[in-house]
Amino acid sequence: xxxxxxxxxxxxxxxxxxxxxxxxxxxxxxxxxxxxxxxxxxxxxxxxxxxxxxxxxxxxxxxxxxxxxxxxxxxxxxxxxxxxxxxxxxxxxxxxxxxxxxxxxxxxxxxxxxxxxxxxxxxxxxxxxxxxxxxxxxxxxxxxxxxxxxxxxxxxxxxxxxxxxxxxxxxxxxxxxxxxxxxxxxxxxxxxxxxxxxxxxxxxxxxxxxxxxxxxxxxxxxxxxxxxxxxxxxxxxxxxxxxxxxxxxxxxxxxxxxxx
Ligand SMILES: [Ca+2]
Ligand SMILES: [Ca+2]
Ligand SMILES: [Ca+2]
Numbered sequence: 624x625x626x627x628x629x630x631x632x633x634x635x636x637x638x639x640x641x642x643x644x645x646x647x648x649x650x651x652x653x654x655x656x657x658x659x660x661x662x663x664x665x666x667x668x669x670x671x672x673x674x675x676x677x678x679x680x681x682x683x684x685x686x687x688x689x690x691x692x693x694x695x696x697x698x699x700x701x702x703x704x705x706x707x708x709x710x711x712x713x714x715x716x717x718x719x720x721x722x723x724x725x726x727x728x729x730x731x732x733x734x735x736x737x738x739x740x741x742x743x744x745x746x747x748x749x750x751x752x753x754x755x756x757x758x759x760x761x762x763x764x765x766x767x768x769x770x771x772x773x774x775x776x777x778x779x780x781x782x783x784x785x786x787x788x789x790x791x792x793x794x795x796x797x798x799x800x801x802x803x804x805x806x807x808x809x810x811x812x813x814x815x816x817x818x819x820x821x822x823x824x825x826x827x828x829x830x831x832x833x834x835x836x837x838x839x840x841x842x843x844x845x846x847x848x849x850x851x852x853x854x855x856x857x858x859x860x861x862x863x864x865x866x867x868x869x870x871x872x873x874x875x876x877x878x879x880x881x882x883x
Contacts, residue, residue: 662674662683662695662702663683665683665685666683669685670716670717670718671685671686671687671715671716671717671718672684672685672718673685673718673719673720673731674720675720675729675745676720676721676722676729678729680696680697681696681697681702682694682695682696682697682705682745683695683702684718684720684731684733684745685718686711686715686716686717686718686733686735687714687715688714688715689710689714690710690711690712690713690714690715690735691707691708691710691711691715692706692707692708692711692715692718692731692733692741692743693706693707693708694706694707694731694745694748706748708741708743708748711733711735711739711741712735712737712739713735713736713737713739714735714736715733715734715735716734716735716736716762717733717734717762717764717765718731718732718733719731719732719733719765719766719767720732720745721767721776722776723742723767723775723776723778723791723792724775724776724791724792725769725774725775725776728744728745728746729745729746730742730743730744730745730751730791731743731744731745732765732767732778732791734762734765734780735762736761737760737761738754738758738759738760738761738762738782739753739754739756739759739762740752740753740754740759740762740765740778740780741753741754742778742791742794751794752794759782759783760782760783761782761783762780762781762782763780763781763782763783763784763806763807764780764781764806764807764808764809764824764825765778765779765780765781765809766778766779766780766809766810766811767779767791768811768820768832770788770811770820770822770832770833771797771832771833772833775790775791775792776791776792777789777790777791777797778791779809779811779822780809781804781806781809781824783803784803784804784805784806785799785800785803785804786799786800786802786804786809786822786824786830786835787799787800788835798835800835802837804824804826804828805826805844806824806825806826806828806844807825807847807848808824808825808846808847808848808849809822809823809824809825809849810822810823810849810850810851810862811823811832811851812851812860813859813860814829814851814859814860814861814862814875814876815829815838815859815875815876816858816859816860816876819831819832819833820832820833821838821875822835823845823849823851823862823875824845824849825844825845825846825847825848825849825864826844826845827840827841827842827843827844827845828840828841829841829862829875839875839878841873841878844864845862845864845865845871845873846864846865846866846869846871847865847866848864848865848866848867849862849863849864850863850864851863854872855881859874859875859876860875861873861874861875861881862875
């Protein structure tokens with residue numbers, strides 16, 4: 624092959640390569656998101672996984688059947704464990720991370736099967752609060768929400784069917800229900816669109832969040848698990864109840880199951 628032909632051939636190859644559609648390598652943020660997602664997904668699948676809200680370090684907390692809390696941090700390419708709690712004596716059944724005091728720092732709230740409720744600082748890992756050994760025998764459901772409107776969170780939980788509200792910052796009992804509710808899940812939100820929060824129990828009970836009087840009792844439980852969401856876009860939250868594999872939706876303001 625003479626030099627001229629050789630130049631033509633290499634020139635053609637260069638043109639062809641340049642013209643070929645390129646497979647764009649993933650941007651760094653895309654690959655981060657890709658690695659993040661499987662673990663973030665765990666938080667939506669398991670009550671025992673929770674991500675630290677708005678955390679640039681992508682931290683995730685989870686609790687295990689062996690009774691430990693683990694905190695993972697994303698280092699840019701993978702998760703690394705940066706903390707393990709002391710043994711919390713029994714199976715961890717629920718983990719939440721929230722800014723309880725509305726001061727910009729988050730806390731871990733976890734419950735175990737022996738009625739233990741623990742609050743840890745997510746930055747220093749200090750144990751901030753815990754229930755005493757014999758204080759509660761079980762905790763069936765737990766959430767955090769500001770139910771009295773002072774911008775700081777309360778911890779709401781059901782123990783042996785009684786609803787308790789604890790001040791999350793000072794960890795003192797603010798209220799307990801006289802009534803018993805056979806509920807396995809709890810959520811807080813304005814489900815009737817009147818601008819006031821309600822406490823919704825999976826047992827089918829809807830309580831005013833501030834005064835805790837019963838606003839509505841459904842004829843059947845909402846389900847094993849409940850979540851609140853505006854699924855019809857009318858600006859009001861519906862109660863979505865059922866199991867992980869069965870969904871029913873209630874319009875609380877209309878006090879009926881939502882029909883398709
Ligand atoms: Ca509050
Ligand atoms: Ca309301
Ligand atoms: Ca709605």
